[in-house]
Amino acid sequence: MELLEKKIEQANDLAALESVRIEIFGKKGVLAAEFAKMREIPNEEKKEFAKNLNIKKAKLTKLFDFKKMKLEALAIDEMMAKEGVDVTLYKIKSTSGALHPVMETMNKIIDYFVSMNFSVHEGDYIEDDFHNFEALNLPKHHPARDMQDTFYLKDGFVLRTHTSPVQIHTMKKSKPPIRMISPGSVFRRDFDITHTPMFHQVEGLVVDEEGKVSFSNLKWILEDFLRYMFGSVEVRFRPSFFPFTEPSTEVDISCIFCEGKGCRVCSKTGWLEILGAGMVDANVFKAVGYENVSGYAFGVGVERLAMLIHSIGDLRSLFEGDVRLLEQFR
Numbered sequence: 316m317e318l319l320e321k322k323i324e325q326a327n328d329l330a331a332l333e334s335v336r337i338e339i340f341g342k343k344g345v346l347a348a349e350f351a352k353m354r355e356i357p358n359e360e361k362k363e364f365a366k367n368l369n370i371k372k373a374k375l376t377k378l379f380d381f382k383k384m385k386l387e388a389l390a391i392d393e394m395m396a397k398e399g400v401d402v403t404l405y406k407i408k409s410t411s412g413a414l415h416p417v418m419e420t421m422n423k424i425i426d427y428f429v430s431m432n433f434s435v436h437e438g439d440y441i442e443d444d445f446h447n448f449e450a451l452n453l454p455k456h457h458p459a460r461d462m463q464d465t466f467y468l469k470d471g472f473v474l475r476t477h478t479s480p481v482q483i484h485t486m487k488k489s490k491p492p493i494r495m496i497s498p499g500s501v502f503r504r505d506f507d508i509t510h511t512p513m514f515h516q517v518e519g520l521v522v523d524e525e526g527k528v529s530f531s532n533l534k535w536i537l538e539d540f541l542r543y544m545f546g547s548v549e550v551r552f553r554p555s556f557f558p559f560t561e562p563s564t565e566v567d568i569s570c571i572f573c574e575g576k577g578c579r580v581c582s583k584t585g586w587l588e589i590l591g592a593g594m595v596d597a598n599v600f601k602a603v604g605y606e607n608v609s610g611y612a613f614g615v616g617v618e619r620l621a622m623l624i625h626s627i628g629d630l631r632s633l634f635e636g637d638v639r640l641l642e643q644f645r
């Protein structure tokens with residue numbers, strides 16, 4: 316037996332110990348052979364023999380288990396040394412990110428109109444003069460182009476100044492009825508506290524057979540949309556001008572900061588300008604070859620809404636990528 320104990324003691328890795336285990340404890344191992352001897356032993360000696368054998372077995376098992384534990388710990392040490400795991404390394408703190416407030420607001424706008432069965436069309440950033448201006452009833456030298464000075468590319472292409480050209484593309488591609496929105500980036504040559512050279516809009520267009528789309532439909536959906544965005548606000552429609560709509564309207568909500576009493580944000584008027592809209596101008600339908608239809612359109616500036624919702628004072632700060640501002644929206 317001392318020999319067996321020595322064998323366990325001398326196994327210097329787990330594989331060696333495993334062969335020792337088979338040799339001693341296996342079905343055809345030393346212990347099994349010892350127990351088999353019981354058959355030949357006279358009855359009166361059996362008890363004593365079995366007792367001694369069981370004590371030996373227990374001793375060997377204990378020795379074996381201890382050795383195994385030692386070798387396993389050694390194997391882990393060895394692996395750690397080889398793979399270079401430095402358990403003293405600081406745990407890098409991981410934090411979850413969040414949507415940019417502009418994207419979050421845009422998604423909220425999209426969610427509303429998708430729930431109202433509008434489809435979503437993205438359009439391209441580069442447009443030609445026809446789609447960005449001409450087809451939207453903004454002929455060359457029209458003074459309304461002045462507000463939409465942009466970045467001019469070669470061959471009459473421009474970076475789109477609004478999402479309205481997607482109206483034209485969608486009407487050219489499909490037939491009425493149309494119910495679509497178009498979210499995306501737009502570009503202008505502007506830079507001050509309320510303007511950046513790149514910003515975002517969501518355009519909306521509904522077209523159906525003549526007489527099926529009315530100004531009251533437009534009023535209803537915009538009121539419902541603005542209450543979805545801002546809660547229970549008053550909504551006001553003011554006559555305005557856009558070349559691509561006739562009549563045109565600008566839509567205001569009662570100031571969400573002073574509830575219409577008049578404060579710094581609403582310039583003491585009690586109202587906040589939110590978006591432009593109107594009935595699609597006959598010339599726009601002419602440009603895409605539509606006849607006997609009626610429709611409404613609207614355009615929302617996404618940053619304007621995000622700034623109001625989050626009380627952000629300077630539009631430019633939205634695009635500076637300063638985490639001190641952005642992490643407040645997590």
Ligand code: DAH
Pocket residue numbers: 476477478479518519557559560590591592593612613614615
């Ligand atoms: N395209 C206009 C702009 O960028 C916004 C707009 C106003 C879009 C009225 C519309 C509309 O569709 O009907 O200032």
